[in-house]
Amino acid sequence: MTQYEIVFLPRAERDLKSLDIVTASRIIEKIETMSNGLAGDVIKLTGTEKSYRLRVGRYRVLFDMEGNKLLIQRVRPRKENTYD
Numbered sequence: 001m002t003q004y005e006i007v008f009l010p011r012a013e014r015d016l017k018s019l020d021i022v023t024a025s026r027i028i029e030k031i032e033t034m035s036n037g038l039a040g041d042v043i044k045l046t047g048t049e050k051s052y053r054l055r056v057g058r059y060r061v062l063f064d065m066e067g068n069k070l071l072i073q074r075v076r077p078r079k080e081n082t083y084d
Contacts, residue, residue: 004035004065008072012061015075023059027075030056034070 008016016024033039034054041055045062054061055078062074 002037002068004037004068004070006031006035006070006072012072012075019075023057027056027059027061030054031061031070031072 016027019027030040031054034042038052042052043055045051045053050064050066051073052063052065054063058078060074060076060078061072062076064071064073
């Protein structure tokens with residue numbers, strides 16, 4: 001099983017800081033479980049080569065996979081599921 005290094009990009013960190021502590025903690029916990037393989041509700045995004053999303057309740061974690069690194073791009077409510 002592949003071990004992944006998880007890297008939070010600045011925009012994802014800002015997204016998490018804007019959430020309440022309980023929600024942010026739950027999302028971070030789910031993200032950390034992906035370090036031992038892409039566990040959870042993970043789907044590869046269509047039309048992209050390396051972009052994925054993890055669903056955590058009504059939130060979506062958008063991330064790219066580069067080698068053994070998971071680059072966490074955004075943490076957004078489902079209705080705002082964009083990289084912008």
